[in-house]
Amino acid sequence: MSTVSIFDDARFPLGPFVPYEGNPIMRPRGNSWESSNLYNPAALVVDDEVVLLYRAHAEDIVSHVGLARSTDGFHFEREPEPILSPEHDYERFGCEDPRIAFIDGTYYLTYTGWDRTSAQLCLATSTDLHTWTKHGPLFEDFDTFATVDPRGHAWSKAGVIVPFRIQGKWWMYFGEGAIYWATSDDLISWTPGTSQDEPMYEPTPGSFDRDLVEIGTSPVLTDNGLLLMLTNGAVRHVYDDHVDVDYRCGQVVIDPAEPTKVLARTQEPWLAPQTYEDTHGLVSNVTFVEGLVKFRGRWLAYYGQSDTTLAVAVHDPASPWGAPSALAD
Incomplete structure (x- = not known):
C-alpha cells in the first residue's frame, strides 16, 4: 500500500476554493449510527483513492x-460500520472531529473524546485504518479556551500532526478557542510547548474569527517552504434569549525556522456559510473544514455544513484568484 503525499506545490493563500455544485456529497442515511448527522471529515489519499474519516451519529448525538x-x-462509497467508536469514560458520549497523518507506515488519528463535560484531544494509531490502538487524552488539565472564554476544566480538542520532523522533533498544532503547539519524540507522548496562558495564536478582534479560532486541516508545505494550515474561526451573536455562532474558514502560515509563531493569516475567510445546508442544521451557519488533499491536480477541501451534512470545495491551480468557476456534477 502507498499513499500520495499531501505536500505539493501549494502557495499562501491557497485558493480560490469553489464549493462543488453537487454538494452535499454525503448525507445521513438509514436508521443506523449515521442516521441523523454526518460531518467534519479527515481526508487523505490512499492507493489513488480519496479516503474520508468522517464523524456521524444518530439521534442520541453519540x-x-x-x-x-x-x-x-x-x-463516495461508505463502509457499513464505524471504524472508531466510544469505549472509555473520557469518550463515552462521542469520538468526534478526526484529523489524520500518515508517517512511516502508521496512521496517527487525533480526535475529540467527549464525556459531555470535557472535550479532550485524543490519539489513536493504526496500520490499516480499521484496527486502532487508543492512547487516551493527550493534554489532561489543559484548557485551550483559557485566554478566550475559560472552561474551568480540561478542554483541548482539535490537533494536527506535521508529518515530518522540525528541529529534531515531531510537532503538533492544537486547540479550540486559541491555538497552541506541542512536540514529541515518538509521536505518542506529547508535551505542550507553553502553558495554557500562552497560545501561539488567538482570535483577531473585529474579524471573522474574533471569538474563536481552531486548527482545521493537517499542514501542507508551500512552494517556498512554509507550513500552511486551513483554520476555523467563529463569531458569536448574543441575543436576549440565545447565542448564535457563525463559523467560517481561514488560513495561517508558519515558518518551520520559527515554528511557534503564526507568520501570516488571511484577512477574509475563503469559505463562509451560503447554501441552505450551510445555514440550516444541528448547529446552523457553519462551514467547518478538517480535510485537505491534492488529488489528480486539484486541491479538495472537505468540510461540514451546519454539523449535518458533508461537502467539498475545489481549488484548481489553473484558475487564478478572481476567476473561479463552479464544478458541475
Missing part, C-alpha cells in the same frame, strides 16, 4: 468515526 472511499473525490 458520535462515531466512519470511513468512505472515492475514485474521483466527489462520489
Whole structure:
C-alpha cells in the first residue's frame, strides 16, 4: 500500500476554493449510527483513492468515526460500520472531529473524546485504518479556551500532526478557542510547548474569527517552504434569549525556522456559510473544514455544513484568484 503525499506545490493563500455544485456529497442515511448527522471529515489519499474519516451519529448525538472511499473525490462509497467508536469514560458520549497523518507506515488519528463535560484531544494509531490502538487524552488539565472564554476544566480538542520532523522533533498544532503547539519524540507522548496562558495564536478582534479560532486541516508545505494550515474561526451573536455562532474558514502560515509563531493569516475567510445546508442544521451557519488533499491536480477541501451534512470545495491551480468557476456534477 502507498499513499500520495499531501505536500505539493501549494502557495499562501491557497485558493480560490469553489464549493462543488453537487454538494452535499454525503448525507445521513438509514436508521443506523449515521442516521441523523454526518460531518467534519479527515481526508487523505490512499492507493489513488480519496479516503474520508468522517464523524456521524444518530439521534442520541453519540458520535462515531466512519470511513468512505472515492475514485474521483466527489462520489463516495461508505463502509457499513464505524471504524472508531466510544469505549472509555473520557469518550463515552462521542469520538468526534478526526484529523489524520500518515508517517512511516502508521496512521496517527487525533480526535475529540467527549464525556459531555470535557472535550479532550485524543490519539489513536493504526496500520490499516480499521484496527486502532487508543492512547487516551493527550493534554489532561489543559484548557485551550483559557485566554478566550475559560472552561474551568480540561478542554483541548482539535490537533494536527506535521508529518515530518522540525528541529529534531515531531510537532503538533492544537486547540479550540486559541491555538497552541506541542512536540514529541515518538509521536505518542506529547508535551505542550507553553502553558495554557500562552497560545501561539488567538482570535483577531473585529474579524471573522474574533471569538474563536481552531486548527482545521493537517499542514501542507508551500512552494517556498512554509507550513500552511486551513483554520476555523467563529463569531458569536448574543441575543436576549440565545447565542448564535457563525463559523467560517481561514488560513495561517508558519515558518518551520520559527515554528511557534503564526507568520501570516488571511484577512477574509475563503469559505463562509451560503447554501441552505450551510445555514440550516444541528448547529446552523457553519462551514467547518478538517480535510485537505491534492488529488489528480486539484486541491479538495472537505468540510461540514451546519454539523449535518458533508461537502467539498475545489481549488484548481489553473484558475487564478478572481476567476473561479463552479464544478458541475
